[in-house]
Amino acid sequence: MLKIDNIQKTFNVGTVNEVKALENISIEVEESSWVCVLGTNGSGKSTILNAIAGSFPIDEGTITLNGVDITKWSENNRAKYIGRVFQNPFSGTAPGMSIQENLALALKRGKRRGLGWGLPSSLIADLKKIVAPLNMGLEERLDSPIGKLSGGQRQALTVLMATAVKPQLLLLDEHTAALDPKTAAKVIELTQQIVNRDKLTTLMVTHSMQQAVSLGDRIIMMHHGKVAYDFKGEEKKRLKVNDLLSLFDEIRRKDMIDPAVAKLLQEYYV
């Protein structure tokens, strides 16, 4: 389904701020799989999602989606197949436009936008049906600007918008991190409903071990731009929050010692 082959991305090449954000990463994700991506701050989680979405060109490697090499595609062309929800609740919606206009825009994701009426009255009933399950009363105020809504409401709408046209791949970048726990739980529940209903192939970055353990069928843990651990199937099912925490501890401990020394130690003891 999604095949990332040996990709590399270095930011600020040749400056003192040079960061190897992705180092020779290869991941293959099966159809309808839900992958949770964990990792310390700055480990490259967002970068890998952005690389897949095409926010910037990568330095090396290829990205293949459903057999199509999309490595050289522009961000907007990839959006035909990819739905996205960002960490910042304000990133996924156009604040000055109404709820219905935002939704109508999302219903055209990856389709030709011509001179047809952007918001035909026949569409309103459909839009109401789309937002009604949120139970936020939004169906009654479709024409108010989305900027007036709370972060949680906007994020819930962004999840609906990213999936309004069924994407081949759904990218979620800590999409509940900026919300209070109760709202976050609601947005996660909504995400779960939609992903399960449409059997979406999903890559979800999260900081919450709880989410990683309870959701999805695979956990990838990143560190310094590399995949540190990759758990699938039964192994993933058996994983508990405590196991993840001790893995993080281990990573941190390794970090404390010089990489060269770490290698030596490994050679001696492993």
Add this chain to the structure above:
Amino acid sequence: MSLLIGSITIGLILALLALGIFISFRIFNFPDMTAEGSFTCGAATGASLIVAGMNPLLACLIAFIVGMLAGATTGVIHTHFKINPLLAGILVMTALYSVNLHIMGKSNMPLLNETTVFSWIERFSSSVSGPDAVSNLLGWEVNTRNLWVLLFCVLSVAAFSFILFWFFRTNIGTAMRATGNNDQMIRALGVNTKVMIIIGTALSNGFVALAGALLAQYQGFADVQMGIGMMVWGLASVIIGEAIINDNSLGAVILGAVIGSVLFRLLVAIALRWGLNPNDLKIITALFVFVALILPTLMSNRKPTYKRKVNA
């Protein structure tokens, strides 16, 4: 009274300029300096074609297209070469100065004895109500010809406003508004924001150039200097319109820009009548826009102080 009608007519012609500025400034959030060049460019193109004997409406259409090309150039410089949009506009504006001189072949081109849109209206008025006919408008004697000109301007501006309103409600127009509002979001929904910006700046400058072409015909000449200060003039119109209409919906903002343009022109006419030195016009306009731009911040800064006092 004829002064009033003249001012409203010019205000309506410049409303097309205001609509163009509305697109760049309010839809895409950047002041597009190209307007100063494309306004003159529209005037120069229209005037030269008319002098060469072309049908004046066709000349207006070509002026519109040439303005679109100028705007598209700014759009491409900004989106494909990653140059700050303000600077991109200034570059094209500067280049257009030479282009405009080449189009006209001189710095000023009179149109007094040419067939223009307005000489057509004049002829039409003479044939309908006789030459030098006078009409009674609310108890005032006015030249019938001027009323026909006014009617023509009202209808054209209404038509162009409607086209703009319609366009920004279509799928592509909605995507364009979203590009100015949140480009990251609309790119994630599959829209090529570069193309949107290029089409937007093209459309904006098409309107501006058309205003230039019409104003040249109305005042009877095109001049290479006539674009100076037009960007700020358009901004002033848009801002006045917003203050008066006080409603953010698309239709209201478009209507506001038109009303703002007419009102601003009237204000200027009155100020000049009261003895304002025409040389001071641009500094007054600039000051006006400056105050209008900082007013919202000033007001919102004042509110908390007021609240604090109430709470204390």
